[in-house]
Amino acid sequence: MAVPRPRIIGPSTGLEKPYPLQMEGRVIRGFGRGSRDLGIPTANLPVDDHLTPWIAGIKSGVYFGWASLRLPSSHPNQHATTSSGTTMAKAMGFRIYPMVMSIGRNNFYNNTTRSAEVHVLHKFDADFYGVEMRLLVMGFIREMKDYPNVEALIEDIEVDCDVARQSLDREAWALRETGKGTLDGSWLVRETAEQNRAVV
Ligand code: ADP
Ligand code: MG
Numbered sequence: 689m690a691v692p693r694p695r696i697i698g699p700s701t702g703l704e705k706p707y708p709l710q711m712e713g714r715v716i717r718g719f720g721r722g723s724r725d726l727g728i729p730t731a732n733l734p735v736d737d738h739l740t741p742w743i744a745g746i747k748s749g750v751y752f753g754w755a756s757l758r759l760p761s762s763h764p765n766q767h768a769t770t771s772s773g774t775t776m777a778k779a780m781g782f783r784i785y786p787m788v789m790s791i792g793r794n795n796f797y798n799n800t801t802r803s804a805e806v807h808v809l810h811k812f813d814a815d816f817y818g819v820e821m822r823l824l825v826m827g828f829i830r831e832m833k834d835y836p837n838v839e840a841l842i843e844d845i846e847v848d849c850d851v852a853r854q855s856l857d858r859e860a861w862a863l864r865e866t867g868k869g870t871l872d873g874s875w876l877v878r879e880t881a882e883q884n885r886a887v888v
Contacts, residue, residue, distance in 0.1 A: 691877045693830070693847055693851070694852045695847075695850055695855055696855050697810050697827050697853070698826070698855060700734075700858055701860055702860035702870075703826060703827070703860075703871070705795065706742065706746075707753075707826050708824040708825060709823075709824075710740075710773055710823065710824060711733060711740050711743070711804065711822070712733075713734050713821065714819065714821070715731040715733065716733065717732070718730065718803070718805065725838065726841070726842055727842070730790070730805035730806060730807050730858060731806045731816065733804045733806060733821060733823075735803065735804050739828065746791065747828075748791060748792020748831070749789075749790070749792065749828055749829065749876055750788060750828075750829040750845075750848050751788070751790075751826075751829060752787065752788050752826055752827055752829055752848070752852035752855060752856070753786075753824045753825040753827070754785070754786060754787065754824045754863060754873060754876060755784070755787040756782035756784045756785070756822045757782065757783055757785070757820070758781065758782045758783075758819060760821040763819075764812075764813040765810075765812050765814070771800075771840060771847065781877055782822065782876060782877040784863060784877065785810045786853055787806050787807060787808050787823070788806075788807050788848045789825070790803070790805050790832070791804055791821065806821065807845070809849055809853060811853075822875065824875070826855070830844075832838075849874050865877055
């Protein structure tokens with residue numbers, strides 16, 4: 689029997705150091721195993737120790753937070769109407785979603801390289817490889833574990849998703865940009881100078 693896990697992480701007053709941690713990049717291809725085997729796709733980001741020096745210093749495990757994606761106009765979800773938990777930042781800009789992510793080695797598949805994989809808590813109608821993604825990592829959920837079978841792994845990830853949703857659904861943990869919270873998430877939706885130039 690699995691040990692019951694708390695569904696809320698962190699104090700209701702808000703984040704604690706060293707969070708939030710930032711990371712950004714374009715979604716790359718992984719081994720193509722996450723979604724196909726488990727029904728839980730993970731968008732992989734390249735890990736560059738120069739851009740994210742903090743990643744070398746934190747423990748491997750499952751984390752949660754906010755993600756933003758800049759889906760191209762050709763993506764089917766770019767034109768979807770806003771649903772709960774999803775915020776339209778700008779017609780062509782970044783949209784914000786809750787996420788869970790794994791950092792480090794993936795014990796279940798005996799991976800040996802450092803990885804950053806994000807499961808976005810939203811149902812998408814198409815892949816988004818190559819798309820810009822930004823992350824605000826808000827806290828640590830649990831260490832990586834070995835599982836007797838895939839079902840046990842999926843069950844634990846479902847709890848992780850629940851933990852993320854419930855933990856982020858508090859005023860001090862939700863973003864101003866989603867209209868529900870007080871935390872500053874402007875970095876997630878900010879247009880860079882380069883992007884502005886591209887529009888002109
Ligand atoms: P890979 O090994 O290439 O990362 P996955 O099986 O993990 O393959 O699938 C990840 C891809 O699925 C992402 O790069 C993204 O394009 C797509 N995807 C669709 N829905 C989601 C989602 N909710 N969260 C993360 N990725 C998603
Ligand atoms: Mg993946």
